[in-house]
Amino acid sequence: MNDKANPRPTYSFELFPPKTPEGMGKLADNVQRLNAVAPLYFSVTYGAGGSTREGTFETVSLLCDRGIETAPHLSCIGSTRAEIRDILHHYRARNIRRIVALRGDLPSGMGTTAGELAYANELVAFIRAETGTAFHVEVAAYPEVHPQAPGMQQDIEYFRQKVVAGADAAITQYFYNADAYFAFVDACRRLGIDIPIVPGVMPITNYSRLARFSAACGAEIPRWIRMRLEDYGDDLESIREFGHQVVLNLCRRLIEGGAPGIHFYTMNQAAPTLRLWRDLGLPGAGP
Numbered sequence: 001m002n003d004k005a006n007p008r009p010t011y012s013f014e015l016f017p018p019k020t021p022e023g024m025g026k027l028a029d030n031v032q033r034l035n036a037v038a039p040l041y042f043s044v045t046y047g048a049g050g051s052t053r054e055g056t057f058e059t060v061s062l063l064c065d066r067g068i069e070t071a072p073h074l075s076c077i078g079s080t081r082a083e084i085r086d087i088l089h090h091y092r093a094r095n096i097r098r099i100v101a102l103r104g105d106l107p108s109g110m111g112t113t114a115g116e117l118a119y120a121n122e123l124v125a126f127i128r129a130e131t132g133t134a135f136h137v138e139v140a141a142y143p144e145v146h147p148q149a150p151g152m153q154q155d156i157e158y159f160r161q162k163v164v165a166g167a168d169a170a171i172t173q174y175f176y177n178a179d180a181y182f183a184f185v186d187a188c189r190r191l192g193i194d195i196p197i198v199p200g201v202m203p204i205t206n207y208s209r210l211a212r213f214s215a216a217c218g219a220e221i222p223r224w225i226r227m228r229l230e231d232y233g234d235d236l237e238s239i240r241e242f243g244h245q246v247v248l249n250l251c252r253r254l255i256e257g258g259a260p261g262i263h264f265y266t267m268n269q270a271a272p273t274l275r276l277w278r279d280l281g282l283p284g285a286g287p
């Protein structure tokens with residue numbers, strides 16, 4: 001499943017911009033620990049409508065200042081072309097070569113202004129028109145179908161439009177069912193979509209947060225996993241142990257099945273991702 005054009009596996013880490021200076025300090029420590037295993041790049045999320053603009057810039061700077069390859073996320077909903085152009089120029093000036101291009105979801109309370117670009121394929125086309133091939137452009141993909149999509153085939157067709165617009169690779173929403181990923185990739189290949197589709201993996205460390213995220217983004221927590229996690233209640237140690245084994249097995253299946261790498265949603269915590277990295281025997285993980 002590793003495509004010919006990009007035979008090097010892509011292992012990457014996602015961060016979000018902390019809200020406080022203390023959070024930024026903690027993040028710097030976690031970045032140092034995570035960077036020790038030399039992932040291909042770190043990505044940094046961006047709140048739609050520019051809601052985390054400064055925090056994203058600050059987090060991107062923290063990474064760039066350490067010489068780390070960085071992929072800022074950029075979402076278009078709620079923004080004008082001029083605002084997006086400014087951000088692209090800012091990143092080019094910092095020598096950034098990767099962007100994760102998204103539509104985004106407007107946070108509640110930000111009004112209903114949709115902005116000038118309605119969907120991620122329009123953002124990808126805009127990035128290409130403005131900056132040519134200056135950026136390696138990643139887009140989102142949904143093996144378990146985006147929650148607002150009218151159906152699976154139509155969602156894949158919209159995904160194809162992002163590729164036609166110029167996306168180089170995709171990162172998936174997280175999931176806990178490897179078969180959903182493999183079926184999605186097969187369906188994409190049948191439509192001639194040949195870019196790498198890197199599975200996004202969310203470590204399990206906290207049940208209530210995971211349940212909240214999953215309900216919002218349409219990621220399914222299989223019933224047997226959900227029931228076990230609910231049974232553990234406040235026993236965080238057992239949640240972490242069980243969660244680690246579940247996600248480790250998922251990663252093993254993905255790698256054995258030919259996934260072109262893994263994008264870890266680190267949630268700004270080094271330990272759960274590094275433990276997975278080590279137990280998977282990924283390069284640079286140490287003894």
Ligand code: FAD
Binds near residue numbers: 047102121139171
């Ligand atoms: P799109 O690809 O535009 O799709 C959005 C929806 O519209 C889908 O239901 C699709 O089927 C439908 N659609 C697409 N094109 C059309 C069309 N032409 N006509 C009608 N319907 C269409 N959110 C953030 O705010 N900030 C982040 O940093 C962020 N990072 C993310 C990283 C990854 C790897 C992933 C998987 C998601 C991330 N998200 C982020 C969440 C993402 O913004 C939401 O899932 C959002 O709802 C969809 O974004 P998209 O880029 O997939 O949108």
